[in-house]
Amino acid sequence: MTILVAVTACPTGVAHTYMAAEALLIAAKKKEWTIKVETQGATGIENELTASDIEKADIVILTNDITIKNEARFEGKKIVRVGANTAVRHGDKIMQKISENLGLN
Template sequence: MFIVCVAACPTGIAHTYMAAEALEVLGKEHNWEVKVETQGSTGIDNEITLEDVERADGAIIAAEIAIDGMERFENLKTLECSVADPIKQSAAVYETMIHIINN
């Protein structure tokens, strides 16, 4: 399974990168291929491409702000959550994403 993710918080520093790391760990734990884009004070890093979106099974948007390029995910099954959720509740994020993809 391939999941694209975006992590973004208002300042785009600590929580953005903590969430990105948590999403990568979540992917490894469940044998998902994961690509995590971060949006923050330094701009966009590891940008998700159109090719990434086309082959993705779903998207996780862990953000406290409106993200740039949200329209890229309009045809994907998408979980929108708090930037803290992957950090503090990774099991719930996993279970919810599986439920969304399978329904």
């Protein structure tokens, strides 16, 4: 089973942060992959990833519109960076690219 974790954030920390999270959740579910998404929005960090979540993850997806807080915790993991807007519009394509480029099922 493929396990993903993601952190979504956008410059204002409002709509795109949460829309990107939802799009990634839906796209991963379609592939029958497990995903946990942390949001770093206007209200702070929600659904914070644990050390265990990160350790178990095959791939980390980070939105790159702004600096992700506590990014050092992902050191040594395979990281895919996408814009929040890209995640919102192309969640399925992101999952497909991960599958193709990294050899995941």
